Amino acid sequence: MTMTDQTQQTTGNDKEWLRKKYLEERNKRLRADGNDQYLQIKGQLAHYLDDPYTPVTARAPKSDHVTFAFIGGGFAGLVTAARLAEAGIRDVRIIEKGGDFGGTWYWNRYPGAQCDTASMVYMPLLEETGHMPSEKYAHAPEILAHCQRIGRKYGLYDNALFHTEVVSLDWDEAKSRWLIRTTRGDSFTAQFVGMGTGPLHVPKLPGIPGIESFKGHSFHTSRWDYDYTGGDPDGALMEKLADKRIGIIGTGATAVQCVPHLARAAKELYVFQRTPSSVDVRGNGPIDPEWFAEIATPGWQQRWLENFTANQAGGTADVDLVQDGWTDLNKRIRAKIIQLPREQRTPPNMLAAFEDSDFEKMEEIRARVDTIVRDRETAARLKAWYRQLCKRPCFHDAYLQAFNTPGTHLVDTDGKGVEKITESGVVVAGREYPLDCIIYASGFEVGTEYKRRAGFDLTGRGGAKLSDYWASGMRTKHGIHVHGFPNAFFVQPAQGANLISNVPHNLTEAARTIAMMVSHARMIGAKQIEVSKEAEDRWIELLLTGPGRMIGSQDCTPGYYNNEGQEPGPAAKLSVGHPAGALAYFKYIDAWRSNGQFEGIEFR
Ligand code: NDP
Numbered sequence: 001m002t003m004t005d006q007t008q009q010t011t012g013n014d015k016e017w018l019r020k021k022y023l024e025e026r027n028k029r030l031r032a033d034g035n036d037q038y039l040q041i042k043g044q045l046a047h048y049l050d051d052p053y054t055p056v057t058a059r060a061p062k063s064d065h066v067t068f069a070f071i072g073g074g075f076a077g078l079v080t081a082a083r084l085a086e087a088g089i090r091d092v093r094i095i096e097k098g099g100d101f102g103g104t105w106y107w108n109r110y111p112g113a114q115c116d117t118a119s120m121v122y123m124p125l126l127e128e129t130g131h132m133p134s135e136k137y138a139h140a141p142e143i144l145a146h147c148q149r150i151g152r153k154y155g156l157y158d159n160a161l162f163h164t165e166v167v168s169l170d171w172d173e174a175k176s177r178w179l180i181r182t183t184r185g186d187s188f189t190a191q192f193v194g195m196g197t198g199p200l201h202v203p204k205l206p207g208i209p210g211i212e213s214f215k216g217h218s219f220h221t222s223r224w225d226y227d228y229t230g231g232d233p234d235g236a237l238m239e240k241l242a243d244k245r246i247g248i249i250g251t252g253a254t255a256v257q258c259v260p261h262l263a264r265a266a267k268e269l270y271v272f273q274r275t276p277s278s279v280d281v282r283g284n285g286p287i288d289p290e291w292f293a294e295i296a297t298p299g300w301q302q303r304w305l306e307n308f309t310a311n312q313a314g315g316t317a318d319v320d321l322v323q324d325g326w327t328d329l330n331k332r333i334r335a336k337i338i339q340l341p342r343e344q345r346t347p348p349n350m351l352a353a354f355e356d357s358d359f360e361k362m363e364e365i366r367a368r369v370d371t372i373v374r375d376r377e378t379a380a381r382l383k384a385w386y387r388q389l390c391k392r393p394c395f396h397d398a399y400l401q402a403f404n405t406p407g408t409h410l411v412d413t414d415g416k417g418v419e420k421i422t423e424s425g426v427v428v429a430g431r432e433y434p435l436d437c438i439i440y441a442s443g444f445e446v447g448t449e450y451k452r453r454a455g456f457d458l459t460g461r462g463g464a465k466l467s468d469y470w471a472s473g474m475r476t477k478h479g480i481h482v483h484g485f486p487n488a489f490f491v492q493p494a495q496g497a498n499l500i501s502n503v504p505h506n507l508t509e510a511a512r513t514i515a516m517m518v519s520h521a522r523m524i525g526a527k528q529i530e531v532s533k534e535a536e537d538r539w540i541e542l543l544l545t546g547p548g549r550m551i552g553s554q555d556c557t558p559g560y561y562n563n564e565g566q567e568p569g570p571a572a573k574l575s576v577g578h579p580a581g582a583l584a585y586f587k588y589i590d591a592w593r594s595n596g597q598f599e600g601i602e603f604r
Helices: 003-009 015-029 043-049 075-086 140-153 253-265 289-295 300-312 325-339 347-372 376-381 450-454 500-524 533-543 560-565 570-574 582-594
Strands: 038-040 065-071 092-095 166-172 177-182 187-195 204-206 217-220 245-249 268-273 408-412 425-428 431-434 437-440 457-459 488-490 529-531 601-603
Touching (some): 043 217, 065 075, 075 092, 075 140, 075 500, 300 500, 347 376, 529 533
Parallel strands (some): 217 437, 245 268, 245 437, 268 408
Antiparallel strands (some): 038 204, 166 177, 425 431
């Protein structure tokens, strides 16, 4: 009997069988070309990047000076500019390639898009803006509107440059400022610069032979073409698809959210799957204004943030305010470890407890497929055979159900991916599926180098290029400061808390730190802020004392979490957080910035 035949009989007890099955599924998907299997969107494909949402308007180039320029108008830019404004620094210019604020929430307007970390902790500055999220997991239009609300509240629109991409950033040592050039002919200076270009903002296409030859319509999910589909980002029926055969390539977190909407609207929907996602219960619901009014006492959001992190990222807390799939994951592991007598709580036993809890969880998720999907073969093919954190865990209450819709077909490629694209459709295992439209839910560039993803390089003191300095991986203190690149701040999770389950928490903390440092520099009349080489080296040494990833990435099915299953390069080793975990980092950084010493940083 093959392992696939055994699928229906597996119980959580047969760990050896599961380990072998996971490995078999992983090996099936390994490809020698790793990240190179994807196409960079340029040249003939460049139209896939066009902004379908906002027309580009003409404007005169800027040649002035600002105190702070921030690259990226997503959460990172918004929260940093907000904290700077609170500290009295209002001369902040955000440069954004989209036509408005929002970053990922500007681009991702596909039907069904919503946050999958609870709104109460995911949406930044709720308390400051007085906004009550309407749902436990808010939908994209509400999050985009919130970004605009932050922009308005802190006066960020006046100075912002939209539809503008930075092409170079050069440090001028004599003047202690950065020279910024853009695609719109701007050439202006800023004393400080912030980088919030986001980890997932460059869409990629699968390198499927024949992709350029398709004569029907096509687009990437992050540039949803509502003119073609009808409907809107609020989830109105996409009425123009009623007579269309639609193919969607990819079954990651994006596809999980938009497939139910496509299934409802399209005449025929073909979902081309290479690796199934794990899809657990979502449990979304409206937020009750009376309940919210009761809990929203001063400091509420900070308490919620700390509580979520304590529950999710290795801490302990008496209560779990958020109560969702993320906190459940950690509580289960903790419960297993607590069962062990104290003297047996060794690292190998803890890893074994983690594996046990993972097997149990994944068995539940696989069993859930059987309770929802009526066709047995489709159900079997929708089951994920890997550890839950090998890929982005998904949570949804309509995705699996969509496969019960007449006209919706799962085309499983048995790990091989789509074979080719022709003028008229998609070919899998020698069979052509004729289509009117192909939607690429193929994700974003992650493993490519920073310069390619950011679209520019930084030239720091003495002409040093950031791309050279980071050639073997990121080097920072706190994930924020880089030696040789004074007055530049990076706002992102790595080498800080690295809290992946709630990225905005990393950003709001970094924003606080940066605003305090810039205020301090102004107070003491310093023109430059720079981390010393020694402090940066010490921070990197500290990071490398950590346990690394809990799940060996070499055991995981390929994806962007593990460099597509390729041997991780030196850079991956440095893409970590504080060795004691996210909660410890947040406590540490609060103490570090509050004592006024800013140890390791030179103010000149
Ligand atoms: P992903 O990179 O997660 O998914 C890409 C999909 O395309 C995968 O299913 C991949 O298969 C598939 N694919 C690639 N090449 C081929 C091929 N040749 N044939 C068939 N299938 C192919 O992208 P997403 O846009 O779904 O998600 C990216 C990230 O964005 C998420 O992981 C998450 O971090 C974030 N996100 C967050 C959301 C939220 O918070 N609400 C919602 C949506 C996204 P394979 O798995 O085999 O590589």
